[in-house]
Amino acid sequence: MADYEINRQKEKTPMPEQDAQERAKNFNQVALGYDVEQAINEARRCLQCKNRPCVDGCPVNVPIPDFINWVAKGDFAMGYATNKRANALPAICGRVCPQETQCEGVCTRGKTGDPVGIGYLERFVADWGFDHPAEAAAAFAVQQGRNAKLHGFRVAIVGSGPSGLTCAGELAKQGADVTVFEALHAVGGVLSYGIPEFRLPKDLVAREIALTETLGVKFENNVVIGKLFDVKELMTTQGFDAVFIGTGAGLPSYLYIEGEGLNGVCTANELLTRVNLMKAYEFPEYDTPVYVGKKCVVVGGGNVAMDAARTSLRLGADTTIVYRRGREEMPARVEEVRHAEEEGVKFSMLTNPVRLIGNDDGWLTGVEVVDMELSEPDESGRRRPVPVEGSNHVIDCDMFVIAIGNHSNPLISQTTPEIKANERNLLIVDPETCATSMPGVFAGGDAVSGAATVILAMGAGKRAAAGIAEYLTNKASENQA
Secondary structure, eight states, rough: OOSSSOOOOSSSOOOOOOHHHHHOOSSSSSSSOHHHHHHHHHHTTTOOTTTHHHTTTTTTOOOHHHHHHHHHHOOOOOOOOOHHHOOSSSSHHHHSSSGGGGGGGGGGGGGGOOOOOOOHHHHHHHHHHHHHHHHHHHHHHHHHHHOTTTTTTTEEEEEOSSSHHHHHHHHTTTEEEEEEEOOOSSSHHHHHHHHHTTTTTTHHHHHOOOOOHHTTTTOOOOOBBBTBBHHHHTTTTTSEEEEOOOOOOOEOOOOBBBBSSSOOOOOHHHHHHHHSOGGGGTTTTSSHHHHOEEEEEOOOOHHHHHHHHHHHTTTTOOEEEEEESGGGGSSHHHHHHHHHHHHHOOEEEEEEEEEEEEETTTEEEEEEEEEEEEEEEEETTEEEEOOOTOOOEEEEEEEEEEEEEOOOTTTHHHHHHSOOOOTSSOOOOOOTTOOOOOTEEOOHHHHHHSSSOHHHHHHHHHHHHHHHHHHHHHHHHHOOO
């Protein structure tokens, strides 16, 4: 049981937010974070139950009751250190993880009211750690401890997204010499190019990466593995003892309908990369223009669609999301849908694009859509949408953003066929160790699972680090025999 008086408040302590009308005009963070009083108040809602279901609900097994207990007692340094020991990127996870379906989804307090605001508290301790670096570092040093069992081994990490960063940090803490190869000019993968500033500030991502660098991890940007070197060359001419592939799922999916080549049509990947990584929203200060129409339609129902819609809205477009299912079937986080709606994004549910319409100059003028109705569930468990005959109509727009999912780039498996992939170009691995079919090569995150969440990718990176450590340890024993 808790060693403090339990706060019996049934409702979660609200997260302070920017006013919806104001935030729709800027790229500042929407959620403003707890203050000390709010954090302690929410932490004391935790029952410190013995079975700790929240820990099992977390893909990286953060000792949630332990870090919350420290917050409840006002020891934020130990709260930070306890969380950071298990979670390489707490400031990021506290902002973008779908806690409602993971740790908070199984929280005991959630049976009789709101679950404990685990994500809000994780963000609080991480931000506190940034603001109090000396105290946080001292507490972390006491808790963490480092060993050098992998000293002398070199490991290459391909991709600097959440799985790669997690794997790199875990191996560096065990003494490995770790180098991360990133294809783009900025480190962070989807954290840097895929998630808008108003949800995940890029300076915060940089600060989390800087903490990884303090462990000795090295980063090399503008290196495309499969072009400059293939994976075999990393392990031969480049001298690495093991390789982790965390290249994500960065290739956009398309609708394959008439008119996708018109001016004014783009994917969410292109829009978000230009705005996030190249700071196009600050044009002309940053010389990366981005096309913005007067009326924008975004197709899709996931978090990326919400990000694209809320971004286009902030850039000045009157924005509508069209989605072929209903509100209940949307895979996006409830909070993100709520934020989008509050800010002025419109929703056209049970609507599916069938044709994009343009003028003689090749510019988009509208999208023909058809109404849908839901029938029996499909393989995803959601009711299958089917067209309503004769319901076609046109929505006027001069900007159309495709946000219907991503898939994995086949470059790695094409250039190193020893690494087996399935028909979707997803790398095939052992689920426990993340080992691929090529000895010494491991993989995880979206390159294996397909597009998923940051925290699931981190969980894979953590498992892979354990698998690599075991592989290298065994390798050392064989060499000594």
